[in-house]
Amino acid sequence: MQFRASGWVIALAAVVVASATETAAAEPALGASARAALDRSIAAMASIATEGGWVWRYSLDLEERAGESKATPTMIWVQPPGTPSVGMAILRAHAVTSDPRHLDAALAAADALATGQLASGGWDYSIDFDPARAERVLRRTDLGSITPQDAARRFNVSTYDDDTTQAALRFLLAAVDACAGADGPRERRIRAACDHALAKLLEAQLPCGAWPQRYDGNHRGPAESPRRATIPAEWPQEWPKNRYERLATLNDDVQLDCIETLRDAHRRRGDPAFIVAIRRAGDFLVAAQLPEPQPGWAQQYDEQMHPAWARAFEPPAVATRETAGAIRALVAVCEATGDRRYLEPIPAAIAWLERSRIGPDRWPRFLELGTNRPIYGDRDGRIHFSLDEISEERRTGYGWEGSFGVPAALKAYRKASARSLGEKSPPPASPPSPESRAGQVRSLEPRVREVIAALDGEGRWVTRGRFTKESKGLEFGDRIETATFIANLDLLATYIQMARLPGPKTRP
Secondary structure, eight states: OOOOOOHHHHHHHTSOOOOTTSOOSSOHHHHHHHHHHHHHHHHHHHHTOBTTBOOSEEOTTSSOEESSSEEOTTEEEOSTTSHHHHHHHHHHHHHHHOOHHHHHHHHHHHHHHHHHOBTTSSOOSEEEOOHHHHTTBOBGGGTTTSOHHHHHHSBOOEEOGGGHHHHHHHHHHHHHHHTTTOOSHHHHHHHHHHHHHHHHHHHHSOTTSOOBSEEOSOOOOSOOOOOOOOOOSOOOSBOOOOOOTTSEEOGGGHHHHHHHHHHHHHHHHOOHHHHHHHHHHHHHHHHHSOOTTOOSBOSEEOTTSOBOOOSTTOOSOEEHHHHHHHHHHHHHHHHHHOOGGGGTTHHHHHHHHHHHOOBTTBEESEEOTTTOOEEEEOTTSBEESSGGGSOHHHHHSSOOEEOTTHHHHHHHHHHHHHSOTTOOSOOOOOOOOHHHHHHHHHHHHHHHHHHHHHBOTTSOBEEEEEOOSSOSSOSEEEEEEHHHHHHHHHHHHHHHHHHHSOOOOOOO
């Protein structure tokens, strides 16, 4: 699962807030109500934090907690929409309000991540602060304080799956900037965790230039030019029960998320090592494109750059979702480096996607190597050629057909292709006119009113729905969801920010 905050919200929230004394473009009363709701919601969310962090959802009495799976009161979730996602939303609210209480809540979340950071530089899906369970993992802060034998027994595997470590690192980068100038113990812990995570993200890059799904802290060796991907004459038709976590993987946008994280780091810090790593990732993606007549990308690759099995229901194949991710990643590399050669593989991939379409904006997830027939997987570890052949659990529990982000990837490519030669990043958007901005503010007002009205007496947005896959007691019921909090907080912060910007000038 991946969670990403709305791009338009993030972009708007990054704008410097103008003075509150400037002409308002919105109703003063609604602006005040939005600010009060924002403050109350952050206070309520901070009140249920564990060591400064959060899981994904809570029952109203806090007895039931869950991330992707059931959680305990001593756990927080890192995987989005967990602690980094909530912390980033609160940081954006602080940027709009300058309220020190909001910065304190965001830095408490960053400190929780710093405490739970693994020695391998990243994070697993969750952090457990129970002392007994904490002793089972090798944290960065354990280094030098335990014996090598004890360290070797502990869990120390960072995950890049589902934007887990990358989201945490991007939040830490933002938190470090937000507390610039402060040098207390908490700020020093956050900076140390951020620096360690950046160094380990560079170290985790495989010799071929890709990142694995997971990294255990052991460096893989010097960089090398990636060999071109090929389709072998024969490949395993049944799951070989292999460990795929160390393979170069495009599944769940691992490469794109690592590239975007390094772009963010380079924008903030200017270290050329980040651009070097981005180029290496781009070179891998160019080399990983499969040959005609199937010039897409696979989910993951073995050391010979052949498409490889992952889980029992994920066979070697040309993968449309991962092809869309590769297109977006190559666009990101082009934007970061200004080198348009990273766009050159994309037209052939687009032509293959057009040939593989099964309906308007609809593709199969996997297509068989060589034949281009849709294929499906199941927990029996065998390749199937019809959805009817696989179990209901896998038929409904995995996305086999869909748009898979292809339209958005093609749109990103078209924009990048139209830019001037050598232009590293999209040109900054022209600021909207005062009249246009006032219209945008008015367009937000109905939804802002809904969000304010939905806040309960304790400052919570209560939703109803399925609690967890495993939950027996609260299969369907009232709950507090971080994803709802993030979306609503972003809306309020955006409205407050835009309402304070200068409105249209009126004639005397």
